[in-house]
Amino acid sequence: MATIKDVAKAAQVSVATVSRVLNDTGYVHTDTKTRVTQAMQELNYFPNEVARSLFNRESRLIGLILPDITNPFFPQLARGVEDEIHAHGFRLLFGNSDEDREKELAYLQTFKQNQVVGVIAVTNEPESDMYNDDLPVVFLDRTVPNAPSVFADAATGGKMAAMELIKRGSRQITLLKGPAHLQTARQRFKSALDVLTEKGVDFHVMSNASFSFQEARKSAKALFQLYPETDGIIASNDIVATAVIHEALRIGKAIPDEVQIIGFDDIPQSELLFPSLSTIRQPAYDMGKEAAKLLIKSIQKQPIDQSVIQMPVSFIERETTRKVDSQ
Amino acid sequence: MATIKDVAKAAQVSVATVSRVLNDTGYVHTDTKTRVTQAMQELNYFPNEVARSLFNRESRLIGLILPDITNPFFPQLARGVEDEIHAHGFRLLFGNSDEDREKELAYLQTFKQNQVVGVIAVTNEPESDMYNDDLPVVFLDRTVPNAPSVFADAATGGKMAAMELIKRGSRQITLLKGPAHLQTARQRFKSALDVLTEKGVDFHVMSNASFSFQEARKSAKALFQLYPETDGIIASNDIVATAVIHEALRIGKAIPDEVQIIGFDDIPQSELLFPSLSTIRQPAYDMGKEAAKLLIKSIQKQPIDQSVIQMPVSFIERETTRKVDSQ
DNA sequence: TTGAAAGCGCTACCAT
DNA sequence: ATGGTAGCGCTTTCAA
Numbered sequence: 001m002a003t004i005k006d007v008a009k010a011a012q013v014s015v016a017t018v019s020r021v022l023n024d025t026g027y028v029h030t031d032t033k034t035r036v037t038q039a040m041q042e043l044n045y046f047p048n049e050v051a052r053s054l055f056n057r058e059s060r061l062i063g064l065i066l067p068d069i070t071n072p073f074f075p076q077l078a079r080g081v082e083d084e085i086h087a088h089g090f091r092l093l094f095g096n097s098d099e100d101r102e103k104e105l106a107y108l109q110t111f112k113q114n115q116v117v118g119v120i121a122v123t124n125e126p127e128s129d130m131y132n133d134d135l136p137v138v139f140l141d142r143t144v145p146n147a148p149s150v151f152a153d154a155a156t157g158g159k160m161a162a163m164e165l166i167k168r169g170s171r172q173i174t175l176l177k178g179p180a181h182l183q184t185a186r187q188r189f190k191s192a193l194d195v196l197t198e199k200g201v202d203f204h205v206m207s208n209a210s211f212s213f214q215e216a217r218k219s220a221k222a223l224f225q226l227y228p229e230t231d232g233i234i235a236s237n238d239i240v241a242t243a244v245i246h247e248a249l250r251i252g253k254a255i256p257d258e259v260q261i262i263g264f265d266d267i268p269q270s271e272l273l274f275p276s277l278s279t280i281r282q283p284a285y286d287m288g289k290e291a292a293k294l295l296i297k298s299i300q301k302q303p304i305d306q307s308v309i310q311m312p313v314s315f316i317e318r319e320t321t322r323k324v325d326s327q
Numbered sequence: 328m329a330t331i332k333d334v335a336k337a338a339q340v341s342v343a344t345v346s347r348v349l350n351d352t353g354y355v356h357t358d359t360k361t362r363v364t365q366a367m368q369e370l371n372y373f374p375n376e377v378a379r380s381l382f383n384r385e386s387r388l389i390g391l392i393l394p395d396i397t398n399p400f401f402p403q404l405a406r407g408v409e410d411e412i413h414a415h416g417f418r419l420l421f422g423n424s425d426e427d428r429e430k431e432l433a434y435l436q437t438f439k440q441n442q443v444v445g446v447i448a449v450t451n452e453p454e455s456d457m458y459n460d461d462l463p464v465v466f467l468d469r470t471v472p473n474a475p476s477v478f479a480d481a482a483t484g485g486k487m488a489a490m491e492l493i494k495r496g497s498r499q500i501t502l503l504k505g506p507a508h509l510q511t512a513r514q515r516f517k518s519a520l521d522v523l524t525e526k527g528v529d530f531h532v533m534s535n536a537s538f539s540f541q542e543a544r545k546s547a548k549a550l551f552q553l554y555p556e557t558d559g560i561i562a563s564n565d566i567v568a569t570a571v572i573h574e575a576l577r578i579g580k581a582i583p584d585e586v587q588i589i590g591f592d593d594i595p596q597s598e599l600l601f602p603s604l605s606t607i608r609q610p611a612y613d614m615g616k617e618a619a620k621l622l623i624k625s626i627q628k629q630p631i632d633q634s635v636i637q638m639p640v641s642f643i644e645r646e647t648t649r650k651v652d653s654q
Numbered sequence: 655t656t657g658a659a660a661g662c663g664c665t666a667c668c669a670t
Numbered sequence: 671a672t673g674g675t676a677g678c679g680c681t682t683t684c685a686a
Contacts, residue, residue: 052664054662072402332679342679381664382681
């Protein structure tokens, strides 16, 4: 790769001048500029970002930490982030944390060592010291009060799920309670519960500690054994809902006539299931985009009107819930 | 962030000495070493990777270019890559190309500007000049003869798909031909075709130019209209197969009794469909891992026995194909 | 065993 | 309008 020196030599000017045309800063004569530009092209010159980063004490890299890109909720998020930062000339440094504190810390550390300008993180430890320095951070999906963050309206989501099921005639509802360490899962659960209590609807609660399909399968099996009279199920997310559908199909329960099922997230495959899954949608792609926008504003020290962004959820009506005449 | 100078001052030595203990190179007295190490800890010092990269003329970053992380085949690949490079102390610079040459070029360019040590790319342009320099590259999934690359055995895959369908009794097979620009898709198609021809089985061919679900839906609809007597369908991948399942279900074709369906890839959701999809599996995670291993060997100038790695595919028998007594 | 200093490629300040 | 040069944080000679 050619360096600024090579260009300077070829254009018969100093490196300072080359730097000026490169950054379009300070005075430089039109003719000189032409000569320099030409030299750059001839040498196929591109500035070394590393040298720039060293001087500026910051790179044009943004770090993204996700639990696991293999989990179908996250690619959308990542894509939203990537599209937005790419449009602003930033590049993505990416790592899977597996929700492991040590791994997360290691990533964050190397991100800093690479002088990233900011970080977007889906983390269970937003309050940790590791995020407690001057590096701009935006928390995605999981957060802590008042920290810059983007997340979906879990309370409304939980409420919606319960309301839609009731409206569509479920009278014996079973709630599948998600992982306790996830604030969003707890919140959805709680507000669904509140609605059920308030409306005086019969309900049961089952815990399934993980979002893995295999675990969910067991919970689903247990659910239908323990509460065979259940006619409505609020799953903790779409993966779990998928397992519930499978089990219902397996034991010959008619969906949605005998039992209605509703999920959370609206991951891409939910639409492709049979029957396709009715669910409470989180706008994952947009959440990623918003997080990136927020981070970039913060990096560029632009005024920020809203640093805590709650995104709306919506009920996606598909085939695991019954139709109602008038909504 | 503390710098090497700060550590030097605190430990009352020169920066050269600090650098020596940092890199465990050259002579340094045990006592001095202790003093330096202690100073590092007290100052919470971590070396600036950017400065290191500048000096070494290479970073510890590896670039990964994927068409679209949102496409369910790619997260597995990405995860395989990431796990392997992480284990070797490298970090991932990531970009979605959308199969757009300009975007891909832009990424590759900035990767180079950031002095990545190597690149792994899923690209339609492996022969392009942009990959034609001294930067180590491994092509994943899509490749060109003799270039360092990792891909699945598409020929065997296509053959397997046809054989399994025939073995299970299909006599009127329709082949869905995938995007023409994808070598792997062409290859699978061709070898499936060869088997069908050789065995004298009746068949039809339909093109569906894209892997998008919406497009596939249309093709599926057309397929059943044009060739209603079809009793076996070889889809170009699992997304397309999913659309076919949907359409078959919609028009009341019994799967697998009236029509058998087989896909390619074995994306995570294929198992979760109803009926679950029989498919030819590509070991995506392992492919990512192998690509990373190969790249790292190349970076570290280790001997490479195999720079063109073909990974085995396998038939995953699920519910869209009929059972046979003896295999 | 240790330190001084050059230099990686770039930007910004100070001269001219 | 242009050039010289210090310095970003690090590693690696070369001397001592």
